[in-house]
Amino acid sequence: MRLISKQKGKKTSKSPSIEITFSSCVRDKPQKPVKDNFTQCYCCGTLLKHPATVEKFKCSICQCTVATVQGGSENSHQPRNSASLKQLLKVVENCCTNLKHVSRPITSFKRHEIFSPVEEYLATVFSDTSNLNESFIGKDHNNIIDYDSVSKFYKVILELPTKRPFYKLTVLCNELLKKPRMRVGRDTHPTSAILKLRWIFIILQIPILKDGLITRDNASRLEFVSPQLRAILYEIIKRCIGYLSSVNSETGKQYVHYLKRLDKLHFCEHVDLINLYITFHFTRILQSRLALKRDLNSPGFDEFHDSEKLNPSIREVPAESIPRAVNNFLRPSHDSKHVLPASFKFKIADYGNDWHIRTASRLALFYFAANQSKKKCSISRFYNTMVDFIDYKKDFDQWKTMQKVTLSEREISKRNNFDDTSLILGDFYSKKQSMSQFTMCQFFYLLSLGMKISIMDYETRRIMEYNAEQAFLKALDKKLAVDVYMRIKVRRDHLSQDSLRCIKGHQMDLKKSLKVEFVDEPGIDAGGLRKEWFLLLTRELFNPKNGLFIYVAESRLSWFNSMADVVQGARVDTLELFYLFGVVLGLAIYNGTILDLSFPSAMYKKLCHEPLSKDDFMELYPDTGRNLLKMLDYKGEDFEDVFGLTFEVNYLNPLTSKVNRKELCPGGADRSVTLDNRHEYVKLWMDFYMNKSIKASFESFFRGFRRVIESDSFKLFSSEELEQLLCGSQEKDIDVELLRTVTKYGPGWSPGHHIIEWFWKLFISFSYGQKKKLLQFVTGSDRVPATGVATIPFKITRLGADSEKLPLAHTCFNELCLYEYSSKERLENKLTLAINESEGYGFR
Secondary structure, X not given: OOEEEOOOOOOXXXXXXXXXXXXXXXXXXXXXXXXXXXXXXXXXXXXXXXXXXXXXXXXXXXXXXXXXXXXXXXXXXXXXXXXXXXXXXHHHHHHHHHHHOOOOOOOHHHHXXXXXXXXXXXXXXXXXXXXXXXXXXXXXXXXXXXXXXXXXXXXXXXXXXXXXXXXXXXXXXXXXXXXXXXXXXXXXXXXXXXXXXXXXXXXXXXXXXXXXXXXXXXXXXXXXXXXXXXXXXXXXXXHHHHHHHOOOHHHHHHHHHHHHHOOHHHXXXXXXXXXXXXXXHHHHHHHHHHOOOOOOOOOOHHHHHHOOOOOHHHOOOOOOOHHHHHHHXXXXXXXXXXXXXXXXXXXXXXXXXXXXXXXXXXXXXXXHHHHHHOOOOOHHHHOOHHHHHEOHHHHHHHHHHHOOXXXXXXXXHHHOOEOOOHHHHHHHHHOOOXXXXXXXXXXXXXXXXXXXHHHHHHHHHHHHHXXXXXXXXXXXXXXXXXXXXXEEEEOHHHHHHHHHHXXXXXXXXXXXXXXXXXXXXXXXXXXXXXXXXXXXHHHHHOOHHHOOEEEEOOOOEEEEOOHHHHOOOOOHHHHHHHXXXXXXXXXXXXXXXXXXXXXXXXXXXXXXXXXXXXXXXXXXXXXXXXXXXXXXXXXXXOHHHHHOOEOEEEEEEOXXXXXXXXXXXXXXXXXXXXXXXXXXXXXXXXXXXXXXXXXXXXHHHHHHHHHHOOOHXXXXXXXXXXXXXXXXXXXXXXXXXXXXXXXXXXXXXXXXXXXXXXXXXXXXXXXXXXXXXXXXXXXXXXXXXXXXXXXXXXXXXXXXXXXXXXXXXXXXXXXXXXXXXXXXXXXXXXXXXXXXXXXXXXXX
16 A cells, blocks of 8 residues: 655645555664554555554545544644534624624625634534534533534534535535544543444534535525535535444444433434445446446546436436436336346455445444343334345355354353443454455344345255255165155144154154144145144143243233242243244244244343343333332432341242242342342342343254254344244234235125225224234234235135025135125125134044
């Protein structure tokens, strides 16, 4: 790399640029060769080589100035010129007063001149990072900046009669980001590192910042946000994202801690901005594919000026947002020279070396980690629709080669800590971030649930095909018949025992396609019997007589029965049932079957190795949790007298009906709960009921689950997505109209037939409970798939003329069979009777 240092002073023809190279330094001081250092750019992440004596240099990739030593302004004790809404209003008021005394008409030049003090004021504040760091300090510890004051500050500038002060502001922010004169992301005092980045958060609050990435249909805004301004706004976004994504591990943990306390509105705005930035750069890749060229550099002013997407003034039609423009690219057009095929996919070579996408994707991790601990928004908000167009098979295969060896169970157990967000960031900082080509599977939180399911299906099919092939080859060697399916044959009256026996006897067949047979029943499993087996087995395992799970009345949720572990240690037969339940959940995922489960989010978090929080305890034990929080709020000096607690818990032994005690920590029985240690007590209490008291039971359950789900694709799912995968969509109603649009009809029926019209009117009029029963009757599950009701292959066929018989359903094919009943009332009676009374291959 070459580092160019220009001599200070006026430019003259006699002041050439000086190129600092290793050889030039050696010629100056031959007795002391200059050592080369490597420094990572704080913006783009590029590893740059430079002489050790250089204190700062300009990155040749992103054009930012990188300081190798702490800047002087940061350590200076000079008085700061911090930004203040009150001071700005005072300056603006004086300017407005002067404006009133100017004779009309007022020229634009005169208006600019009158409001020039505002520009001068902004120049004193936004020219130094230390000034901004002392500005808009949050009113409480929950906010790193005062968002309300910052918003009003920018609003005042935007509403001025002239836009020149705002232009000045953006130029100042851009220059400050290009030359911050400080070591961004590398602080010698990690406890205060995040506070020294407050100036970046202030700049990120510029209200029209995202206009650097999209255009608006508002004509007045389009005139204001010119291509020049849009280019500057883009540069600001690019550098803010780059700097924040490069923070070290300690600062990263502080960042996540700060984001947990950030209000939902600003949190979601940040997530949307990051996603929009990623979309912007995928769109540039799309355009470059059309132009048959690839540019990894940031867009320059020419691109903002010449692009119809970014400068709508060069065409007459309204401006389009980036997603709409992408759809237009993919839609066939007669006047387009380059039309992308419907099967268009982004290749790894297109995005794998794009530092813009890498830095934004890395930054999104901090928001994802915070969101997993403190629910700010739905995980779907992190999904990026452009990522759905990647070649996921090749991306996944390359990502697999980069993965570490699967964690051992011992390592996994260490991860089940309580309220430890650093676990999510662990893999991010545990290994040195390579500058080699990246994959989007590394940033799993950006992949939509549909994309992850496609990846899992791809890996599952490959594993099933491989296992079937291996079984066939072994059978050839031994001259034996081979079964490519895992077959489970059970009696309805002994469902759990027969299922456990079949699973234990076919441990090596768990990853084959599943076929279920009920003894003395004529059904052939094409998918329906499998669904029914899952439904009935989970229902039986939740039966209180098995003692596996308890029903928590205060939350109406189920949880592992801790008494099996605490009272006398989990019995062998009980642990086997937990193992069976784990296998069943794994098989359900493996075979794409939705289950009727009522677990809290904590169960899915534990399966995904995500840390639990107080909110998880509150979801399962809301009343107990509120009482514990009330104890935390009590600050009286008589705390010990009022509560009289020690570090132990009481529980009822169901065998002896006596109250037993369990220490929460060594010597807990002799350790009193005080004002100073009450937070530790609450944390240990919650950890006991969520982790320690169910340790043996959960480990057995987890072992069964992992016996089936050992795939790498499972690592892509978050706990929220895992719950959707197992239990279906969490929507509180079924979109019947949407289901109607995707329904197919057999011979004799059509969408306009009066029987079909009656059916849909009845379906829509049903209560939510009745709708679920109808869905259960036809598909074998009362849950909508995680990918939505539109993905259900629903079909209605004709059985014959009017009849006394009830409607039939083929759950294997999601098919409803109707007779041509003589009236709507008759159809309603027959259909209601069928959905309420049916089970198995007969009626009870």
